[in-house]
Amino acid sequence: MLKRIQKFLVVLCVGCCAGWLLPASAQQVSDKHATKEATQLFQRxxxxxxxxxxxxxxxxxxxxxxxKGIAGKSDVASVVGEHPGMMGWDIGHLELDAAKNLDDVPFDSMKQYIRQGHAAGSVITISWHLRNPLTGGSAWDTTHGSVTAVLPGGSKHAVFNSWLDKVAVFMQDLKDDNGRYIPVLFRPFHEVTGNWFWWCKNNATPEAIQQLWRYTVQYLREQKKLHHLLYVYNTAEFADAQAFLQYYPGDDVVDVMSFDQYQHEPVAQKQQFIQSMQQRVQVLCATAQSHKKIAALAETGMESVPDPQWWTTVLLPIVERYPLSYVLVWRNHGYMPSTGKMHYYGPYAGQVSAADFVQFYQHPVMLFQQKLANQKVNKRKR
Structure with missing residues (x-):
């Protein structure tokens, strides 16, 4: 009884601090035919x-x-001794039948990393920087008319379908050692309120973008019979709930609401970033609760993490107060010849913020792989 009371007080405290909280039982996975594993992941x-x-x-x-490619290694583990609780991957260039994704990760290796991460207790999320089907250019080719070209009746609709077929083949190959599908948080058409991808707000009407999302989900569910995917709606920066939801495709095709935002301000101005992020997180969490969805900060970070206390004085104050399911920082590429500077967002051994990241890791609100595994998120209920 004491443990139940303590658990209730923790939930009540978070709810009061954030100003809202719905019981998990009120939230339901959007796919009526979702696998048991996907349903359990959503509920957990x-x-x-x-x-x-x-x-x-x-x-x-x-x-x-x-x-690169060292078995069992991660920069995060080099600092705190365990891997992240969530592992993000991107399948951009899968549509081209390429052997590697746009960040030079072999797709065969990616599948193995996904299986390893899932088996060890981590959650898997996948984004898709797909090429522009209209022009053949990159995801950043914002040629007008690209969205309508892939919709039913459009000149590139058949091409887009063939790309979705390739996504389906990849997703169907993600199975655990028992032959069960690994649940995936799939985040297509991300940062929709930006203006840098061909699917963003500057390139189509809200209705067309909503139709693109709905068609994609329905094709993967109904035509390809994929029911182990949870769908993540994602924006860039936004002013209010109305702006956040302007391109929202509907509760029946979304499981997670999220946004992406990075700190570009100088270290000395970090309070501006914290305040703007906290305002958006409040809007996000309130909106997610009203739609009975999970809330998340799908991408964030500060390139090269020059602030030695960024983790505990910037990121932690943003995420600890509000019911966000997860927070993900972007990749650790290292030196970028194209820009002439270092490009990474997570810590590594010896990096200036590594000691602070240890304190961030030790905070009781944060879950990494081992602690998350103890929560049995990926263990099937019998």
């Missing part, structure tokens, strides 16, 4: 977000600053 994330924040890192097992 719904429950955990009242008390914990899962820490994620993009491409964590594939490479880091100064290394």
């Amino acid at each position: 994330l719904s429950t955990l977000q009242s008390q914990y924040r899962i820490f994620g890192h993009q491409d964590a097992l594939a490479y880091g600053v100064g290394w």
